[in-house]
Amino acid sequence: GAVVSQHPSRVICKSGTSVKIECRSLDFQATTMFWYRQFPKQSLMLMATSNEGSKATYEQGVEKDKFLINHASLTLSTLTVTSAHPEDSSFYICSARDRRSGLEQPQHFGDGTRLSIL
Amino acid sequence: GESVGLHLPTLSVQEGDNSIINCAYSNSASDYFIWYKQESGKGPQFIIDIRSNMDKRQGQRVTVLLNKTVKHLSLQIAATQPGDSAVYFCAENIQGGKLIFGQGTELSVKP
Numbered sequence: 001g002a003v004v005s006q007h008p009s010r011v012i013c014k015s016g017t018s019v020k021i022e023c024r025s026l027d028f029q030a031t032t033m034f035w036y037r038q039f040p041k042q043s044l045m046l047m048a049t050s051n052e053g054s055k056a057t058y059e060q061g062v063e064k065d066k067f068l069i070n071h072a073s074l075t076l077s078t079l080t081v082t083s084a085h086p087e088d089s090s091f092y093i094c095s096a097r098d099r100r101s102g103l104e105q106p107q108h109f110g111d112g113t114r115l116s117i118l
Numbered sequence: 119g120e121s122v123g124l125h126l127p128t129l130s131v132q133e134g135d136n137s138i139i140n141c142a143y144s145n146s147a148s149d150y151f152i153w154y155k156q157e158s159g160k161g162p163q164f165i166i167d168i169r170s171n172m173d174k175r176q177g178q179r180v181t182v183l184l185n186k187t188v189k190h191l192s193l194q195i196a197a198t199q200p201g202d203s204a205v206y207f208c209a210e211n212i213q214g215g216k217l218i219f220g221q222g223t224e225l226s227v228k229p
Binding site for chain 1: 126149150152154159160161162163164167169207211214215216217218219220221222
């Protein structure tokens with residue numbers, strides 16, 4: 001089945017550090033990937049849509065300059081949390097849809113990145 | 119995001135019983151719905167989906183019901199097993215293929 005890999009799975013770093021998270025589709029190509037954020041005991045909240053070869057589109061309230069997204073190839077999207085602070089600590093999850101699939105096909109999710117800012 | 123950040127409701131069932139997890143969605147224009155299972159520390163895992171032109175779909179031990187009139191989805195798990203313990207989310211597919219997740223329900227299966 002379709003596999004999405006996220007790396008790293010866990011990051012612990014100091015306040016002010018920038019952190020890059022990678023999302024890869026391993027056995028399919030994805031023109032669109034999605035980034036979510038999840039706080040403990042809460043639902044997934046869509047942050048942005050990553051589009052291969054063009055700018056990401058962000059959901060309302062998500063700071064573009066804080067969460068930089070790059071989708072340079074059909075199998076890789078990256079999320080960089082710039083100058084991270086403790087309030088950015090969260091579980092970040094990406095998903096991807098096979099470019100051959102229509103919109104009425106499930107997205108495939110990575111296993112998330114646990115980000116802890118000290 | 120559009121999902122409300124409330125704490126998860128919980129459902130506790132005895133092993134072997136059937137489970138019913140409910141979900142209300144918000145957008146009457148949504149045309150595709152998915153149920154995901156999320157285990158602790160992992161990403162969501164696809165369980166079953168349903169398109170808006172259907173009101174019921176069955177999989178292995180799972181059934182999804184869709185009531186568009188009241189914008190309600192349910193997931194039924196037959197003969198619930200300890201391995202079914204997880205958080206279950208419904209998700210609605212909106213414009214541009216974006217998914218909006220529901221609140222989620224934590225299912226706990228007692229042996």
